[in-house]
Amino acid sequence: MISVDDALQQLFSMVTPLNHETVPLAQASGRVLARTVTAKRDQPPFAASAMDGYAVNSDTVEPRARFDVVGEAAAGHRFDGSVTKGKAVRIFTGAPLPLGADRVIIQEDVERDGDRITVKDGLGDSVNIRPAGSDFRCGDEIAAPRLLRPSDIALLASMNIAEVSVFRQPDIALISTGDELVMPGETPGPDQIIASNTYGLKAMLDSIGAKARILPIARDTVASLETAFDLAKDADLIVTIGGASVGDHDLVGDVAVGLGMERAFYKIAMRPGKPLMAGHMNGAVMVGLPGNPVSAMVCGHVFLAPVVRAMLGLGRARTPRLTAPLANDLPPNGPREHYMRAHVADAGITAYERQDSALLNVLADANALLIRPRGDGPRQAGEIVEYLPI
Ligand SMILES: Nc1nc2c(c(=O)[nH]1)N[C@H]1C(S)=C(S)[C@@H](COP(=O)(O)OP(=O)(O)OC[C@H]3O[C@@H](n4cnc5c(N)ncnc54)[C@H](O)[C@@H]3O)O[C@H]1N2
Numbered sequence: 001m002i003s004v005d006d007a008l009q010q011l012f013s014m015v016t017p018l019n020h021e022t023v024p025l026a027q028a029s030g031r032v033l034a035r036t037v038t039a040k041r042d043q044p045p046f047a048a049s050a051m052d053g054y055a056v057n058s059d060t061v062e063p064r065a066r067f068d069v070v071g072e073a074a075a076g077h078r079f080d081g082s083v084t085k086g087k088a089v090r091i092f093t094g095a096p097l098p099l100g101a102d103r104v105i106i107q108e109d110v111e112r113d114g115d116r117i118t119v120k121d122g123l124g125d126s127v128n129i130r131p132a133g134s135d136f137r138c139g140d141e142i143a144a145p146r147l148l149r150p151s152d153i154a155l156l157a158s159m160n161i162a163e164v165s166v167f168r169q170p171d172i173a174l175i176s177t178g179d180e181l182v183m184p185g186e187t188p189g190p191d192q193i194i195a196s197n198t199y200g201l202k203a204m205l206d207s208i209g210a211k212a213r214i215l216p217i218a219r220d221t222v223a224s225l226e227t228a229f230d231l232a233k234d235a236d237l238i239v240t241i242g243g244a245s246v247g248d249h250d251l252v253g254d255v256a257v258g259l260g261m262e263r264a265f266y267k268i269a270m271r272p273g274k275p276l277m278a279g280h281m282n283g284a285v286m287v288g289l290p291g292n293p294v295s296a297m298v299c300g301h302v303f304l305a306p307v308v309r310a311m312l313g314l315g316r317a318r319t320p321r322l323t324a325p326l327a328n329d330l331p332p333n334g335p336r337e338h339y340m341r342a343h344v345a346d347a348g349i350t351a352y353e354r355q356d357s358a359l360l361n362v363l364a365d366a367n368a369l370l371i372r373p374r375g376d377g378p379r380q381a382g383e384i385v386e387y388l389p390i
């Protein structure tokens with residue numbers, strides 16, 4: 001059995017970043033920028049008022065100083081003249097600063113009487129001006145690759161970028177396999193359960209930028225599995241769930257190999273997730289996940305998510321790990337790297353009592369996968385351990 005790290009490196013070696021495509025800015029959130037973008041203008045393009053008040057020349061500003069109000073500057077409408085000694089221009093937030101002015105006195109700091117203002121005592125020293133280019137300058141760059149967040153979209157819009165080049169989203173086909181499965185909403189027979197893994201994985205993979213599609217459930221027959229693989233043939237990544245172990249009805253590996261899959265590995269030293277398989281399959285990458293619901297989701301976090309990020313041009317890195325002190329003692333670990341369902345809080349990290357890989361309720365309660373290295377000895381409360389936030 002190969003290690004989790006070896007399996008992940010092998011998966012990384014099977015994928016390359018996908019092609020680029022151009023999308024309108026309004027559809028770019030959550031996508032990965034593929035080409036560096038350059039600002040097309042300064043922001044603000046002119047020195048602008050940061051407050052509602054009066055634009056003046058600071059040489060003449062002192063408590064009780066008086067000014068004649070000679071005009072107005074509003075956002076989108078500059079004052080065409082200039083501000084001279086003893087004169088002020090009524091100004092609003094975002095308006096271009098008039099020539100000759102270098103300070104805005106906020107309206108709370110003046111008394112106004114007709115077209116005259118008098119500066120109150122206790123004036124602060126803020127000039128209330130946003131210099132031209134103080135946010136960004138023409139030519140400033142947003143470097144690719146970058147996962148675009150809502151704040152990036154706002155910045156790009158401000159730079160007058162209407163469309164961006166992004167990495168194509170990986171098309172991922174998710175295939176549940178098993179005679180016992182029906183889709184959520186269907187009526188299960190007495191020996192049947194509801195397919196959950198494809199739904200959990202689609203939610204996970206879509207949330208990190210993939211486009212996952214749930215294919216019809218494949219039954220435990222060669223013909224049904226072949227049909228499912230045929231439906232998946234245009235995908236970048238084909239993910240099967242279940243039928244990966246050693247039982248008489250575990251046909252996924254054999255059928256995939258029969259259809260041209262070149263197996264890179266099968267079985268890894270991981271708990272849960274032991275019967276994981278992967279290989280190239282007719283231009284796509286095929287990953288066969290174990291059927292136990294928690295095993296499939298844990299393999300999603302540990303393998304599928306980093307592979308998707310690599311396809312999106314974000315580099316080949318395992319999911320970042322955090323550390324926390326153990327809240328309780330732990331017994332020694334076995335020969336497989338163990339991803340224990342756990343909960344992190346201020347007091348430290350606590351592994352759940354029940355670690356059966358069928359228990360989705362425990363997984364849903366967990367906010368961490370506590371990582372026990374292969375052959376790790378017993379650990380005491382207070383020792384620092386690694387975990388994956390989930
Ligand atoms: N003799 C051995 N038996 C098993 C071994 C072993 O080494 N020797 N390994 C165990 C481990 S570890 C795992 S993990 C499972 C994996 O088995 P399969 O990948 O073949 O999965 P299935 O048998 O098809 O299903 C297992 C379990 O999960 C349920 N399942 C499957 N697909 C779904 C789905 N899409 N949604 C919800 N639940 C699903 C299925 O009904 C079974 O209960 O093998 C152990 N056995």
Ligand code: MOO
Pocket residue numbers: 270271272273274275290292295357
């Ligand atoms: O490896 Mo299995 O995935 O332990 O449940």
